[in-house]
Amino acid sequence: MPNSASSTIAIIGGGAAGYFAAIRCKELSPDLDVHILERSHKVLAKVAISGGGRCNVTHDLRQPRAFSAFYPRGRRELLGPLSRFGPDQTVEWFESRGVELKTEPDGRMFPTTDSSQTIIDCLESTARSLGVQVTTSCGVHEILRSDENARPTARFQLLTAHDTRPMLAHAVLVAMGGHARSAPYDFLSALGHTIQPPVPSLFTLRTRDRRLADLSGVAVPDATVRVDGTKLLQRGAVLITHWGLSGPAVLQLSAWAAREFHARDNRTTIEINWTGRESFEHVDEELQHQRIRLGRRRLINDPWPGVPKRLWSALNVAAGIHPETTYGTLSRASRQSLAQQLVASRFDISGTAPNKEEFVTCGGVNLKEVDLRTMESRLVDGLYFAGEVLDIDGMTGGFNFQAAWSTGYLAGEAMALADRGTQKTG
Ligand SMILES: Cc1cc2nc3c(=O)[nH]c(=O)nc-3n(C[C@H](O)[C@H](O)[C@H](O)COP(=O)(O)OP(=O)(O)OC[C@H]3O[C@@H](n4cnc5c(N)ncnc54)[C@H](O)[C@@H]3O)c2cc1C
Known part of the structure; x- marks a missing residue:
């Protein structure tokens, strides 16, 4: 030197x-x-x-x-x-x-x-x-x-x-x-x-939410993820991992909301719209139409387009819908509860994990x-x-x-x- x-x-x-x-x-x-x-x-x-x-x-x-x-x-x-x-x-x-x-x-x-x-x-x-x-x-x-x-x-x-x-x-x-x-x-x-x-920026989110417990590896190609109580949201693919949530939409959100996550000590609530961007009203209406189109079919066999079957089952369980329920027998309360799960699933985030990539x-x-x-x-x-x-x-x-x-x-x-x-x- x-x-x-x-x-x-x-x-x-x-x-x-x-x-x-x-x-x-x-x-x-x-x-x-x-x-x-x-x-x-x-x-x-x-x-x-x-x-x-x-x-x-x-x-x-x-x-x-x-x-x-x-x-x-x-x-x-x-x-x-x-x-x-x-x-x-x-x-x-x-x-x-x-x-x-x-x-x-x-x-x-x-x-x-x-x-x-x-x-x-x-x-x-x-x-x-x-x-x-x-x-x-x-x-x-x-x-x-x-x-x-x-x-x-x-x-x-x-x-x-x-x-x-x-x-x-x-x-x-x-x-x-x-x-x-x-x-x-x-x-x-x-x-x-x-x-x-x-x-930190570019991290994945930890959650112990029971809905995701057995869904590791499930990917939803088009979802919207939002930090609760803010306008910070990102749309894209979401990947469910064995510890929580990852995928492009989650990583992008972690970058745009890096300071918010830090200020909340990485403990916050996020809301996911698994349909991409459909509104509650639209989803509720579509589910009503399914009643006529698919009356005798069980919900479990006909997921919402783009929502993988395993996630769809978990959302049905979270909405209190029995696996044998058909579209024809779906009550108004259960239908609205399912629509809510589809467009605004809330998850408590308990921390973050670095994205290995x-x-x-x-x-x-x-x-x-x-x-x-x-x-x-x-x-x-x-x-x-x-x-x-x-x-x-x-x-x-x-x-x-x-x-x-x-x-x-x-x-x-x-x-x-x-x-x-x-x-x-x-
Ligand atoms: C796991 C991982 C994978 C990544 N993959 C990609 C990718 O594929 N594409 C992409 O675009 N980005 C990627 N990134 C981000 C990218 O690596 C960084 O943004 C980039 O390396 C920044 O370059 P830099 O030269 O500024 O810093 P660095 O690459 O971090 O280099 C800084 C260097 O300075 C040295 N140093 C620090 N302090 C001192 C000091 N006081 N005195 C002397 N030396 C010091 C460090 O030891 C280090 O070698 C990745 C990051 C990680 C962690």
Whole structure:
């Protein structure tokens, strides 16, 4: 690790954003000393486990506005970065380095090898060939600003777990990812930055509700899930698991309502409309029509369209309907009770569980304090941010990596251009 500062760029964090920034910076300014300082013993650890080991690199939505709609935090602010380095550029970036990507029917993009190691190998070999230096087991715990006279060469001193001597740098990129607690952000607060409190996003919901007890594995393709007492709702597929509820609609709701869940200590009530969006009145009316059409048939044998048979049986039991009941003998009270179960089943949520495929942090460095054109701090010259350390998080589907690629690329470019500017005027 160096302790001279001339043209040294320190990148805190060897993740997706840190690597992308280092590579872009070195490409534009080969003479810069670009150092990645990684706290753990291994770089790109999240890339390795991402997308179930396949790495969902980005999403095939090519319009920045459509793409940015998938970020509960950062939607507006990411429009610019996505216009400059969006999914098109990501695909091109990887393909020009020999990594072919494929698009799955739902738009998620993966390497054709179906292995995240392909992405890791590409990032590591590109960085190595450009001369990016990587130090592992090197957590940064403090950034000190050097006095004004030292500018522009040694604006920062970094205190690390690796060396008793501080590392000197003229620019620092913080790409240290998201964290569950606020303590890891303390050294950024010490520089004057506001940290939006970190809370989890993209999680599944635990419930011990008896209606779901034996339904693990049942999937409903089109349901609406709402947090009780709010307008926060999401429509899509719901999957019943052995501990509760998962699937795209639940994960999306967990992202949009991340702060509400946290504020309620993850104990709340949700309401599910298993029909998608039909109203109570419509469902009640349809069930009355079934009385004429299917009079002698047992309810149990003719589920509501789109509602799997096992769930339908459980909802019938919850409505107090005997398995032998036919449409013709269904009482008004039972019919209305069933309609209620179909359009507004309420579930007490007792907690959350991480989604194994992907999870992120909601919260991080306040976006108002960062210039999203360069990713430079508006408070501290020469300090940059990229990736999940920012108060940006997206849905599952490649949106989180795209935010890391976009912001990392722009930060790397800006640091290189700032260096050229310094050389001209210096
Ligand atoms: C299980 C899982 C699967 C995922 N799958 C996908 C997916 O398929 N597609 C997708 O788009 N997103 C996925 N994500 C989200 C995605 O991995 C992150 O959004 C992305 O990795 C963020 O990149 P980053 O570089 O900002 O942070 P990170 O990848 O978290 O990298 C930050 C690095 O900084 C290091 N660090 C932290 N503090 C310090 C410090 N003080 N000093 C030095 N180093 C430090 C960390 O050890 C880490 O290596 C997944 C997340 C998880 C948890």
